[in-house]
Amino acid sequence: MQGQLTPSFGDYELIDTGDFEKLERFGQYVTRRPEPQAIWRRSLPEGEWRRMADAAFLRDVRSDERGEWRLRPGMPPRWTVAYEYKDMVLRMRLGLTSFKHVGIFPEQAANWNFIYDNCRALASGGTFPADISGAAAAGSLLPAHDVAVPSGAGSGRDGHSATGPGRCVTPRVLNLFAYTGGASLAACAAGADTTHVDSVKQVVTWARENMELSGLDGIRWIVEDALKFVQREVRRGNRYHGIILDPPAYGRGANGEKWILEDNICEMLECCARLLEPQGAFLVLNLYSMGLSSTLARTAVRQAFGAPRTEQYGELCFTDRAGKQLPLGTYYRFTR
Known part of the structure; x- marks a missing residue:
């Protein structure tokens, strides 16, 4: 949809x-x-x-x-x-940075809801909500066609097999390019075993502060280049129930690694496809680069992961008091 x-x-x-x-x-x-x-x-x-x-x-x-x-x-x-969303209350510290940012991207709240709902569904042993509340502003997710499960499905890092309906699990969630951690907090608040990866030590420290302000704990903090981290996770044979990607157009890793979205996104998605559980899993991809559409994101993700059970893609936006809608990035997300 x-x-x-x-x-x-x-x-x-x-x-x-x-x-x-x-x-x-x-x-x-x-x-x-x-x-x-x-x-x-x-x-x-x-x-x-x-x-x-x-x-x-x-x-x-x-x-x-x-x-x-x-x-x-x-x-x-x-x-x-x-x-606040349902019984989730996140508290986040804001600050005025030299790059004009203040520490959160409020439009991402729609994805925080999606992450929270899906992690709660996994933890309770149910299936993903038919009306995924994080998408309520735009309607329910609709079934995708030609459901396909990528090859290479196997057991997770805890030795358990892929998640299926009716099985209670502690969801494992990986947040890449995770910034100050709104998505990490949402996953943690829903009971997920959460790994937060960003190459900038200062923003990881900021995210940890947000975790403490929110009364949460247990998030795993990784200061590293995101692509290097997922490559190593693939070699380790680890698996996740949820993967969140919020890549910049351009960036530098913790050791000077260069990230260029158009050059590196396909390799990143291919690695993530090997990390995501074949069933009972979700993915969120955000793109902020001007000129990169949600259709582009959908095509790239489906090539790497195959066709999902449900999908949604489009624009994240807010409307000002005069009714003018401001687009603030594109998103693609799915469940399977």
């Missing part, structure tokens, strides 16, 4: 967009940041933007990515927001 996902996030609001900027509320504070997708005109006047913004990001004229924040008196450099 193709569609848009717009999550409900009480501590976040997209107030206005336009002229390549966005005005957002995170908890009680309002930020103003560049947004290359906001090609239209603002709905609110400049004076209103200035009045509302507690922090405004000023791009460095010598850099397309870096800059600095101009803060209103009383605006803290760090603060906390909460995200």
Whole structure:
């Protein structure tokens, strides 16, 4: 099924967009940041933007990515927001970085719900929900055609065979390019044995802080190049019930390894296909690079994994107060 996902996030609001900027509320504070997708005109006047913004990001004229924040008196450099879904409560620390980010991508809340629901279903021994709640904003997932199970199915790292309906398991979830860990927290909150991989030590430390703020524990933290990690996991014969990928367009590994999305994504997906359990499993792929569509993501994933039981793909977006929809990346996710 193709569609848009717009999550409900009480501590976040997209107030206005336009002229390549966005005005957002995170908890009680309002930020103003560049947004290359906001090609239209603002709905609110400049004076209103200035009045509302507690922090405004000023791009460095010598850099397309870096800059600095101009803060209103009383605006803290760090603060906390909460995200609630069913009986899951995640608390995350925000901060103003030199790359304009604040520590979370609120549009990913739709995927946090999906991860939580599927991990809970696995842990209870049931099948995946017919109406997967993480997709509620865009409707239920629809069955895919020509269901196929990749070859090479075998036992997991704990010696158990592939998951099937009616079997209670502790789901094993792998979060790659995991940043500050919203998806890792969702999996952990649902009872999953969660592995969090990112090549930047500082953001892994940040993710650990978010785990502690959320009253969770037990996440396995890995500071390493994501592709190198999955290659080693393949050699070890390990298996996971859920894999989450949120790759950047370009990045550097912990030891200087170069990541270029278009060059490396197929190898990454092929490795992940060998790690994912053949039944009772799910995958989430996010793409933020402008110009990369959800259809592209679907084609690449299906080539590596085969046809799934259910699938959904489309855009992640939020709508501002004037009704303008801002696309914030594409996603593809499946269950099998």
